Amino acid sequence: MTTTSAEAPAAPAVSTNHGLPASRRQPRHRQPSRRFQVAGRLGWGVADQAISSLSNLALGLFVARTFGASSFGAFALAYVTYSVVINASRGLATDPLLVRHSGDVHRRWRRATSAATGTALVVGVVAGAVCVMGGLLLPDPLGPVFVALGVGLPGLALQDSWRFAFFAHGRGSSAFVNDLFWTLLLVLALVALQNRGDGSAALCLLAFGGTATMAAVLGAVQAGVLPRPTRAAAWLRTHRQLSVRYLVENVSISGASQLRSFVLGAVASLAAVGYVRASEILMGPFLVVLMGISQVAVPEASRVFHRDSGRLARFCFVLGGSQAAAAVAWGLIIMTVLPLGPGPALLKELWMPTSQLIPAITLTVAAASFSTAATAGLRAMGVARRSLRAQLTASAAYVIGGSIGAMMGGAIGASWGVTTAQCFSALVWWHQLRSALSDYHSGAEVAA
Numbered sequence: 495m496t497t498t499s500a501e502a503p504a505a506p507a508v509s510t511n512h513g514l515p516a517s518r519r520q521p522r523h524r525q526p527s528r529r530f531q532v533a534g535r536l537g538w539g540v541a542d543q544a545i546s547s548l549s550n551l552a553l554g555l556f557v558a559r560t561f562g563a564s565s566f567g568a569f570a571l572a573y574v575t576y577s578v579v580i581n582a583s584r585g586l587a588t589d590p591l592l593v594r595h596s597g598d599v600h601r602r603w604r605r606a607t608s609a610a611t612g613t614a615l616v617v618g619v620v621a622g623a624v625c626v627m628g629g630l631l632l633p634d635p636l637g638p639v640f641v642a643l644g645v646g647l648p649g650l651a652l653q654d655s656w657r658f659a660f661f662a663h664g665r666g667s668s669a670f671v672n673d674l675f676w677t678l679l680l681v682l683a684l685v686a687l688q689n690r691g692d693g694s695a696a697l698c699l700l701a702f703g704g705t706a707t708m709a710a711v712l713g714a715v716q717a718g719v720l721p722r723p724t725r726a727a728a729w730l731r732t733h734r735q736l737s738v739r740y741l742v743e744n745v746s747i748s749g750a751s752q753l754r755s756f757v758l759g760a761v762a763s764l765a766a767v768g769y770v771r772a773s774e775i776l777m778g779p780f781l782v783v784l785m786g787i788s789q790v791a792v793p794e795a796s797r798v799f800h801r802d803s804g805r806l807a808r809f810c811f812v813l814g815g816s817q818a819a820a821a822v823a824w825g826l827i828i829m830t831v832l833p834l835g836p837g838p839a840l841l842k843e844l845w846m847p848t849s850q851l852i853p854a855i856t857l858t859v860a861a862a863s864f865s866t867a868a869t870a871g872l873r874a875m876g877v878a879r880r881s882l883r884a885q886l887t888a889s890a891a892y893v894i895g896g897s898i899g900a901m902m903g904g905a906i907g908a909s910w911g912v913t914t915a916q917c918f919s920a921l922v923w924w925h926q927l928r929s930a931l932s933d934y935h936s937g938a939e940v941a942a
Contacts, residue, residue: 495519495931500844503647506916519758527917538806541666542666542669542670542673543914544656544671545670545674545677545772545936546657546673546676546677547778547779547781548676548677549673549676549680550778551775551778552677552680552681552703552798552840553680553703553786554566554569554573554685554697554771554772554775554778555775555841555843556684556687556688556698557695557698557838557840558688558768558775558842558844559840559841559842560563560693560774561694561695562843563697563764563765563768563769563844564635564763564764564765564768564845565694565696566768566771566844567616567637567759567763567764567765567766567767567768567771568635568636568639568695568764569639569698569699569722569768569771570768570770570771571636571639571694571698571752571755571756571759571764571767572636572639572640572642572643572695572754573771574645574748574755575625575640575643575648575752576647577748577751577752578615578745578748578749578751578752579618579621579647579650579651580650580651580654580748580862581744581745581747581748582617582621582741582744582745582899583613583614583617583651583654583655584636584654584655584658584740584744585633585740585741585742585743585744585745586614586617586730586737586740586741587610587611587613587614587617587655587737588610588611588614588654588655588658588659588662589658589740589792589873590610590729590733590736590740591606591607591658591659591662591734591735591737592661592662592733592792592793592873593792593796593873593874593876594606594733594736595607595662596661596662596792596793596795596796596901597652597662597664600663602794603659603662603663603715604718604719606719607659607662607663607682607717607719608719608721608722608725609725609726609728609729610655611652611653611655611656611659611713611714611719611721611722611727612721612723612724612725612726612942613723613725613726613729613730613873614651614652614654614655614721615648615651615652615655615723615775616722616723617651617886618647618648618649618650618651618652619647619648621644621651621882622644622645622646624644624645624648625640625641625643625644625647626640626641626645627644628640628643628644628889629642629643629644631731633695634666635695635764637833638694638696639695639696639699640694642696642697642699642700642703643699643860644699644830645700645701645703646699646702646703646704646706646707647708647712649703649704649706649707649709650702650703650706650707651709652710652721653672653676653706653707653709653710653713654712655721656669656672656710656713656714656716656717657669657672658718659713659717660672660713660717661790661793662793663737666790667681668716668717671716671821672709672712672713672716673829674698675707675709675712676705676706676708676709677706677872678715680701680702680705680706680707683701683704683705684698687701691759701715707919713782715795722864735878736876736878736915738880739878739879739882740873740878740881740882741895742882742885742886743878743884743885744879745884745891746885746886746888747885747889747892749889750892750893750896751892751896752890752895753845753893754892754893754896754897754908755767755770755900755911756899757782757896757897757900757908758770758896758904758908760820760916761900761901761904762904762905765847766900766904766905766908767905768844769844769847769851769890769905770851770908770909772844772848772853772929773848773854773855773909774850774855775836776828776848776855777821777824777825777855777856777859778827779821779824780821780825780859781859790864791813791867791870791920792870792873792874793812794809794870795870795873795874796873798873798874799871799875801933803934803935804935806874806875806931807871807928807931808870808926809871809925810867810868810870810871811864811867813867813870814864814865814868815863815864816862817863817866818860818863818864819863820863821856821859821863822856822860823861824856825852825853825855825856825857825860826856827854828852829852829856831852832845832849833849837849845898847905850905850906851906851909854909854910854912854913855909855913857913857916857917858909858912858913858916861913861919861920862916862920863904864923864924865888865919865920865923867886868920868923868926868927869881869884869885869923870883871927871930871931872884872923872926872927872930873923875931875934877930879928880926880927881926881930884919884922884923884925884926887919887922888915888916888918888919888922888923890928891915891918892915892916892919893921895910895911895912895913895914895915896908896911897911898910898911899912926935
């Protein structure tokens with residue numbers, strides 16, 4: 495693995511320059527450079543996620559405003575399913591790439607990336623086929639949206655994998671350009687559907703997947719790497735210690751969200767599912783920050799851990815606390831500004847029931863900020879066993895809290911049930927991170 499100037503080996507104890515010990519001079523030159531590098535990588539992560547979230551926001555608002563609560567509820571169930579597939583793809587393909595190949599020399603990165611993106615493509619194809627078959631059996635309006643999702647999943651999974659491959663190689667600008675290209679194509683497609691005046695939620699999902707496929711092709715051109723699905727089996731064998739655990743970990747939380755949504759739809763209505771999804775969309779501008787930083791948090795935490803493991807907990811706490819404060823600030827803005835007019839203009843008839851969910855979703859995201867920060871720390875250490883344990887506990891709490899809340903109080907009850915579960919989960923994640931660091935420093939556990 496090559497080293498950058500910020501990570502270069504220390505100079506000899508005595509320098510010929512003014513005869514000063516290197517230990518007295520080096521930090522003043524290295525530290526600012528290191529901070530600027532970290533800030534730059536985090537900045538590209540936020541900028542990239544801003545563009546990616548803009549496309550999701552535009553799609554969600556377009557469906558909510560155009561097709562009503564029930565169709566938006568069906569769209570929301572399909573979107574949650576998309577999240578499950580993307581998280582599965584990340585667990586099998588790009589999470590191991592980030593943990594084990596961040597900062598690799600170019601040739602090693604190319605080879606690892608071709609296998610990882612090929613694995614993501616295989617996941618998308620398999621999941622897409624399942625969605626198409628399931629959609630053919632489901633009634634309207636669920637059936638058509640799941641068929642449309644299944645058609646687009648291969649391209650969606652592949653496009654997502656390029657984003658993480660670029661960040662593993664320190665090329666956040668390439669991820670940004672790719673997501674910008676996708677967003678522009680999607681917005682143009684939605685404008686075309688609006689002008690036709692005869693669209694549907696299913697056509698919107700087809701546009702979502704089709705434009706992502708075009709962006710995935712651009713990603714291969716940017717990287718100069720072709721995805722190799724034939725290397726997927728070898729990739730999974732090589733990284734099975736991490737990938738299987740990350741698969742279960744990633745799918746457990748998104749699967750819990752999907753199960754909560756189906757329970758809510760069954761005991762309340764598709765419209766109630768739409769209201770919950772609409773409240774999540776309103777948090778979208780803040781989620782840009784949360785998800786953008788999350789994209790680069792693992793590589794940054796890995797750098798901190800390998801330089802000075804004693805600083806990892808502090809790094810994660812500052813990261814989580816900063817995001818939580820931003821979440822609360824954004825929630826307060828939503829609660830004070832949107833009722834003055836922007837809320838009804840954005841969501842129309844969905845606004846009033848959605849506005850009641852904003853306090854709960856704000857606290858949920860604030861608590862999740864601490865969870866994702868601890869997650870980054872555990873993944874940087876490579877202790878997949880501990881992160882899996884925390885994620886399974888958190889997912890169980892999510893399902894139980896959300897489902898009980900849905901049965902007791904519909905959309906409002908489900909939202910507060912998830913808030914309670916997320917606060918409990920944050921405590922679980924931090925207990926696991928503290929325990930992992932304690933074991934590491936005592937020599938009781940080596941990244942396993």
